Amino acid sequence: MDESKPNHAENWVQRLRPGADDRDIAISELRSYLVRAMSRSLTHRYGGQIDVEDIVQQAMMKVLGSLDTFRQQSRFTTWASSIAVRIGISQLRRHYYRDVSLDVTPENSELRMDFADSSPDYFGDAEVRNKVLTLLQRLIEETLSDRQRIAIRGTLQGLPVEEIAVRLNSNRNAVYKLVHDARVRLREGFESNGVTAEEIAAVIS
Amino acid sequence: MTILTFAQAKQLLTTVSKTVPDQLSCDDCFELMAEFADAEIHGNELTAALKAVRIHFSQCPCCAYEYTTLLEALQEPEAILK
Numbered sequence: 001m002d003e004s005k006p007n008h009a010e011n012w013v014q015r016l017r018p019g020a021d022d023r024d025i026a027i028s029e030l031r032s033y034l035v036r037a038m039s040r041s042l043t044h045r046y047g048g049q050i051d052v053e054d055i056v057q058q059a060m061m062k063v064l065g066s067l068d069t070f071r072q073q074s075r076f077t078t079w080a081s082s083i084a085v086r087i088g089i090s091q092l093r094r095h096y097y098r099d100v101s102l103d104v105t106p107e108n109s110e111l112r113m114d115f116a117d118s119s120p121d122y123f124g125d126a127e128v129r130n131k132v133l134t135l136l137q138r139l140i141e142e143t144l145s146d147r148q149r150i151a152i153r154g155t156l157q158g159l160p161v162e163e164i165a166v167r168l169n170s171n172r173n174a175v176y177k178l179v180h181d182a183r184v185r186l187r188e189g190f191e192s193n194g195v196t197a198e199e200i201a202a203v204i205s
Numbered sequence: 206m207t208i209l210t211f212a213q214a215k216q217l218l219t220t221v222s223k224t225v226p227d228q229l230s231c232d233d234c235f236e237l238m239a240e241f242a243d244a245e246i247h248g249n250e251l252t253a254a255l256k257a258v259r260i261h262f263s264q265c266p267c268c269a270y271e272y273t274t275l276l277e278a279l280q281e282p283e284a285i286l287k
Contacts, residue, residue, distance in 0.1 A: 041278035074239035
């Protein structure tokens with residue numbers, strides 16, 4: 001890679017360090033780049049209620065405060081963009097889902113199948129369908145914790161895990177693990193009860 | 206009590222049927238996302254660590270969505286930096 005080019009990672013880090021000769025120019029260049037990149041990628045998502053300049057300002061502070069953690073395994077602008085995207089998407093989600101409630105009380109952790117659901121789009125074997133759904137109901141009741149049921153319900157309402165985490169007073173990593181472990185338990189439950197992948201596929205196809 | 210519609214049950218069954226072991230947390234994934242993006246953009250062979258990122262994307266719609274957004278951001282011409 002040509003080290004004279006501005007996007008060379010090491011070059012960026014050097015130029016952005018306090019005391020660098022052209023630090024102000026480097027900051028201005030990076031800010032301009034991120035504003036254009038985030039305007040293109042964020043403003044049509046989740047309703048687009050976002051102040052790109054504000055997101056970029058937050059990202060710039062994060063980038064400038066994290067230069068020592070940049071591992072130089074990617075282009076610098078890719079790394080900086082990933083930070084801005086995460087900040088921007090989080091803010092967009094917070095706004096977009098602010099009115100979506102998720103009752104997190106254990107009393108409301110119960111999930112029940114609606115077997116009377118007419119399911120006009122289902123044309124498969126009703127016996128297989130009932131077998132799979134009955135077992136799914138039982139596995140949800142017997143193998144998942146209250147918090148797992150609540151988190152699963154949140155995902156089925158369309159809530160991203162980071163928004164479920166807010167409502168559970170938890171964090172994104174923990175809720176992702178909660179949901180993933182729940183899916184693993186359900187999958188293992190189907191396997192141990194002899195329900196085949198083909199039978200599940202028949203229900204969801 | 207929450208009643209699941211058949212459509213929601215199908216959605217849950219779909220995700221359950223696609224569930225595979227995932228070594229990464231969302232933060233782990235984020236740490237590697239820029240490297241993964243550049244590797245994919247330039248057609249580089251993925252290391253084991255970056256293959257784990259791809260698996261995480263298949264399990265975590267949140268991270269996959271952020272990655273899609275990042276790819277769109279990176280379409281920005283770099284001419285502005287010259």
